[in-house]
Amino acid sequence: MFRNNLRPHLAVYFVMDLQEIQGRSALETARAALEGGITMLQLREKKAPIPQVLEQGRAIRGLCREYGVPFVVNDRVDLALLLDADGIHVGQDDIPGRLVRKLVGEQMFIGISASSPEEARVAMTEGADYLGVGAIYATRTKGDAGAPIGTSLIESIRSERPDMPMVGIGGIDRTNLEPVIRSGADGVAVVSAIAAQADPKQAAAELREAVRRAAG
Numbered sequence: 001m002f003r004n005n006l007r008p009h010l011a012v013y014f015v016m017d018l019q020e021i022q023g024r025s026a027l028e029t030a031r032a033a034l035e036g037g038i039t040m041l042q043l044r045e046k047k048a049p050i051p052q053v054l055e056q057g058r059a060i061r062g063l064c065r066e067y068g069v070p071f072v073v074n075d076r077v078d079l080a081l082l083l084d085a086d087g088i089h090v091g092q093d094d095i096p097g098r099l100v101r102k103l104v105g106e107q108m109f110i111g112i113s114a115s116s117p118e119e120a121r122v123a124m125t126e127g128a129d130y131l132g133v134g135a136i137y138a139t140r141t142k143g144d145a146g147a148p149i150g151t152s153l154i155e156s157i158r159s160e161r162p163d164m165p166m167v168g169i170g171g172i173d174r175t176n177l178e179p180v181i182r183s184g185a186d187g188v189a190v191v192s193a194i195a196a197q198a199d200p201k202q203a204a205a206e207l208r209e210a211v212r213r214a215a216g
């Protein structure tokens with residue numbers, strides 16, 4: 001189970017928003033990103049009909065298994081359970097972490113978003129297995145992401161909790177990820193830096209290499 005060993009899987013975390021995949025199929029996009037070397041994949045879909053999300057989710061979940069990459073569902077505990085996801089990600093407006101744990105049992109890992117020290121503290125108290133910290137930089141992908149917070153929250157969480165699995169998210173690409181990693185994040189979570197690129201496989205590979213370099 002991934003829950004006990006999340007940090008290495010957070011290096012390049014592809015948050016696959018089905019609204020952002022540029023007319024490509026979900027499966028084609030997921031395969032390209034996996035081929036390029038992503039280390040975690042989240043299915044983020046807020047608009048499509050549920051039967052469609054379930055169908056695509058099943059296919060993507062199967063693909064992630066082939067590559068040994070954890071599969072995460074955003075927001076929806078019911079879909080995460082139906083898709084036998086490895087993880088669920090919830091934010092400040094979603095079901096609170098302690099209640100998510102009641103629903104999913106002990107195996108599934110729980111990621112929680114935090115954009116302030118207080119949110120991070122509560123998320124950790126509620127049993128977050130990893131934190132998604134952001135928005136680090138300005139992003140066009142999430143309209144309600146709030147003002148960019150930079151990397152200082154990552155730094156302060158890391159100094160207080162040396163072992164806490166954590167990614168930065170929001171406006172991150174291969175050109176600006178170094179400060180995120182240097183501040184102590186285990187990796188970067190991205191939507192457009194993979195989904196909106198002409199060649200998602202190459203974009204994923206370049207991100208992986210850039211994270212490796214920044215961590216080294």
Ligand SMILES: Cc1ncc(COP(=O)(O)OP(=O)(O)O)c(N)n1
Pocket residue numbers: 013015042044074075089090091092093094111112113131132133142167169189
């Ligand atoms: C890895 C990761 N971090 C943060 C988020 C944002 O979650 P949330 O704040 O619930 O916002 P939505 O994505 O649901 O709009 C995330 N999805 N993944």
Ligand SMILES: Cc1ncsc1CCOP(=O)(O)O
Pocket residue numbers: 015134135138139140141142145169170171172189190191192193
């Ligand atoms: C889901 C989410 N949560 C905080 S910012 C964000 C959007 C990230 O998208 P992008 O990587 O395209 O800026």
Ligand SMILES: [Mg+2]
Pocket residue numbers: 074075089090091092094
């Ligand atoms: Mg959410």
